[in-house]
Amino acid sequence: xxxxxxxxxxxxxxxxxxxxxxxxxxxxxxxxxxxxxxxxxxxxxxxxxxxxxxxxxxxxxxxxxxxxxxxxxxxxxxxxxxxxxxxxxxxxxxxxxxxxxxxxxxxxxxxxxxxxxxxxxxxxxxxxxxxxxxxxxxxxxxxxxxxxxxxxx
Amino acid sequence: xxxxxxxxxxxxxxxxxxxxxxxxxxxxxxxxxxxxxxxxxxxxxxxxxxxxxxxxxxxxxxxxxxxxxxxxxxxxxxxxxxxxxxxxxxxxxxxxxxxxxxxxxxxxxxxxxxxxxxxxxxxxxxxxxxxxxxxxxxxxxxxxxxxxxxxxx
DNA sequence: CTCTAGTTGCAAGTGATTTGCATTTGCCTT
DNA sequence: AAGGCAAATGCAAATCACTTGCAACTAGAG
Numbered sequence: 001x002x003x004x005x006x007x008x009x010x011x012x013x014x015x016x017x018x019x020x021x022x023x024x025x026x027x028x029x030x031x032x033x034x035x036x037x038x039x040x041x042x043x044x045x046x047x048x049x050x051x052x053x054x055x056x057x058x059x060x061x062x063x064x065x066x067x068x069x070x071x072x073x074x075x076x077x078x079x080x081x082x083x084x085x086x087x088x089x090x091x092x093x094x095x096x097x098x099x100x101x102x103x104x105x106x107x108x109x110x111x112x113x114x115x116x117x118x119x120x121x122x123x124x125x126x127x128x129x130x131x132x133x134x135x136x137x138x139x140x141x142x143x144x145x146x147x148x149x150x151x152x153x
Numbered sequence: 154x155x156x157x158x159x160x161x162x163x164x165x166x167x168x169x170x171x172x173x174x175x176x177x178x179x180x181x182x183x184x185x186x187x188x189x190x191x192x193x194x195x196x197x198x199x200x201x202x203x204x205x206x207x208x209x210x211x212x213x214x215x216x217x218x219x220x221x222x223x224x225x226x227x228x229x230x231x232x233x234x235x236x237x238x239x240x241x242x243x244x245x246x247x248x249x250x251x252x253x254x255x256x257x258x259x260x261x262x263x264x265x266x267x268x269x270x271x272x273x274x275x276x277x278x279x280x281x282x283x284x285x286x287x288x289x290x291x292x293x294x295x296x297x298x299x300x301x302x303x304x305x306x
Numbered sequence: 307c308t309c310t311a312g313t314t315g316c317a318a319g320t321g322a323t324t325t326g327c328a329t330t331t332g333c334c335t336t
Numbered sequence: 337a338a339g340g341c342a343a344a345t346g347c348a349a350a351t352c353a354c355t356t357g358c359a360a361c362t363a364g365a366g
Contacts, residue, residue: 027312027363048354063315068354070313086237086291089353103280106288114279122272123294127256130267132296135259138239139292141276143285180332180343201323216346221323223344242322 010040013096017079024077034058035070039080045091045102045111085111085140101139163193166249170232177230187211188223192233198244198255198264238264238293254292 014037018028026032034055046054052067071092074080081095085104091111100115119139127134167190171181179185187208199207205220224245227233234248238257244264253268272292280287 022364025312029313029363031314061315065316065355066314072355084237084239103283103285105285112283112285114283116275116279119272119275119279122269122275123292126267126269126272127294127296128299130256130265131299132256132258132294133299135295135297137292137294139276139290141280141285141290142288143280144288146281146284146286175333178343182332182344184345214346217322218324218347219345225324 010037014040021077021079026073026077031055031059031062031066032070034062035067035074036079039074039092039094042093045083045093047089047091049089051092086142101141103141103143106142106144163190167193174230174232179226179230184208184212184215184219185223187215188220188227189232192227192245192247195246198236198246200242200244202242204245239295254294256294256296259295259297 014033017036017040018033022028028036035051037058038051038054042051042054048064048067048071051071052062052064055062055067071080071082075082075092078095080092083091083093083102085091085102088109097113098115099120100113101119103112103114104110105112123137123139124134167186170189170193171186175181181189188204190211191204191207195204195207201217201220201224204224205215205217208215208220224233224235228235228245231248233245236244236246236255238244238255241262250266251268252273253266254272256265256267257263258265276290276292277287
């Protein structure tokens with residue numbers, strides 16, 4: 001009994017993406033479709049193994065090598081970003097949001113996004129002044145939650 | 154025939170360091186002494202294997218595991234910094250210089266240091282505004298040399 | 307529906323770094 | 337100068353995060 005499900009915003013975006021990818025010569029297999037939707041739904045920054053776990057709900061038995069291969073392909077296609085934070089396996093996020101940098105809570109591992117135009121501009125200036133142009137950059141703040149004096153632990 | 158060699162600035166710094174380390178309970182073995190002076194003399198950002206190569210001039214046969222163990226210890230003691238740039242093994246530098254960030258020439262792999270107080274201040278502000286304090290940070294600009302229009306290739 | 311080049315899963319391989327363990331060695335104590 | 341012992345070393349093996357070779361499978365163009 002096949003149900004007709006309401007199409008969410010994410011479904012629609014994913015569908016557009018698959019079409020675009022197909023046009024770019026990327027075959028949309030079951031495992032890739034699964035990863036695409038898992039990535040589209042992710043609000044965090046999961047690692048490859050976690051993505052495999054989530055994709056397995058749709059495609060049981062999807063192999064880790066396929067996950068890695070697909071992530072590499074999607075990165076090349078500009079669909080996702082790969083982040084290599086300190087001391088952890090690479091983490092991934094879809095790249096449709098506007099550019100931002102990351103704060104990593106060293107206590108919890110939580111990743112918080114932030115953006116600041118002044119910093120971006122300064123970086124460009126610095127590179128420029130030294131005769132370089134920025135290809136890409138990486139700004140990571142490893143932080144700890146601040147407690148106001150008198151706050152509970 | 155033992156010669157009395159003139160003591161360089163670096164020798165003196167290294168000597169002070171070994172004393173301080175010994176006081177901190179770190180035994181100064183031949184291999185550690187070698188690594189300390191190699192690190193003190195280094196003006197670049199060498200990787201572990203390169204440090205082993207350089208140390209081997211003083212202590213032939215120094216093992217890579219000892220190099221790694223020593224680097225980890227020196228990092229904990231605050232004597233050196235470990236940098237994990239994209240797509241390369243970790244690189245090390247002594248931490249006596251004032252804080253700076255890095256530009257990596259993506260074409261040559263060359264590492265260029267730079268410092269900018271405005272950026273540092275902005276980072277602190279951002280973290281502060283979100284209720285965090287910075288433990289440490291990482292700012293890396295992956296750059297490409299800019300050619301003025303008309304320059305030769 | 308066919309065909310074939312692209313994709314998959316599995317097992318084995320890599321590269322960087324870490325670890326177990328028997329042996330050696332700083333260096334504090336005498 | 338000598339002794340003792342916890343700490344450090346070298347080697348081999350292990351680990352971690354990926355990557356790759358290969359035979360079997362499958363998108364999706366025609």
